Amino acid sequence: MIKTIRDLEVTGKRVLVRVDFNVPLDQEGNVADDTRIRAALPTIQYLIDRQARVILASHLGRPKGKVDDRYRLDPVARRLSELLGKPVVKVDDCVGDEPRQAIDGMQPGDVVLLENVRFYPGEEKNDEKFARQLAELADVYVNDAFGTAHRAHASTEGVAHFLPAAAGFLMEKEITVLSQALSNPTRPFVAILGGAKVSDKIGVIENLLGKVDALLIGGGMANTFLAARGFALGKSLLEADRVALARDLMARAEKAGVKLLLPVDLVVAEAARPEAEPRVVPVDSVPEEWMALDIGPKTVETFAAEVHDAGTVIWNGPMGVFEMAPFAAGTFGLAKALADSKATTIVGGGDTAAAVEKAGVAGRMSHISTGGGASLEFLEGKVLPGVAVLMDTGK
């Protein structure tokens, strides 16, 4: 059993809440999709209502252990303040004197947002000293960052060893819904993978092969598989060192009797730019200096047919660079297919959730998970490190 926020005494306490505010930003640096911020509101509001001092911590992007102004959390603080209808104090550091002083000045019910925890290398290394520095800021710890629960980092795992720790409401809800989907999925069980985090997520496929009936691969992920089939992909996003693995996974899928579908046509352009002139080509005709940036209409049709006949669908990773109009049709077409399907539909990932929202069909999904990689690893049957550390061991 996982401990939850209800099991903690929070009134008047300093509560460190790990949230996943890793949200997409627009060209001006403003929050482009606030799904993940809204998803954390029940926990934050619960703590405000109980007169806790709410100290929020998150990462944004992958600044690789260094301060990077592009990944500061100020725009997130502004959006959160609007959503809560009260001030949110943004601190420019996440450990040390500056946060300590801000926290000393807090009244019950106040909210502080710390700076990006990934500005310190100790975060991703799960460095004990850094975890202790975070723990020093608070009396209790709540983890509501389901989207980052598959990472054993200082703010998601390490810190929980040094404070009374429990899951927030979002974390609890995600685990409940995904467990139900996993326990007895209505078949056919179809998984759709796409997006850009290829090396991160390609390993997941091996475990999914034992669970699903069909696997549809699009987006950046598909390029590596198409390369493994021998197609030339021009300048497309492609992980050359994962091509052999892709080939091996396709062989395993065949052995396991899992239907594995790749794109049959692609939307290509000279560059990933909003004003680019896209062209639809069959997978064997990507021009040398061009990039595959979306799945083509024939592929959408094929994927939609699988979704139509499915009992359960999990989808993580956009089918193309949907942020730009010329490359959005594949992702939006698939989103619509899921919305129209009678299947249980579970969509996961920060960008995928944003895409479904942008397509206007978010309300027609069974569940939108705030975690992409996290929901995939959970559905593989893995115990996520950020969850394991919240288990009630009776201590």
Ligand SMILES: Nc1ncnc2c1ncn2[C@@H]1O[C@H](COP(=O)(O)OP(=O)(O)O)[C@@H](O)[C@H]1O
């Ligand atoms: N063919 C492609 N080439 C380059 N980038 C792509 C391609 N297809 C999708 N993407 C990008 O993948 C990103 C999302 O990937 P990822 O982070 O794995 O998804 P999520 O956040 O939903 O888990 C989007 O920003 C999208 O532009």
Ligand SMILES: O=C(OP(=O)(O)O)[C@H](O)COP(=O)(O)O
């Ligand atoms: O956006 C996230 O994951 P996702 O893209 O798999 O949904 C999480 O915030 C984790 O980020 P990370 O993959 O940089 O560790």
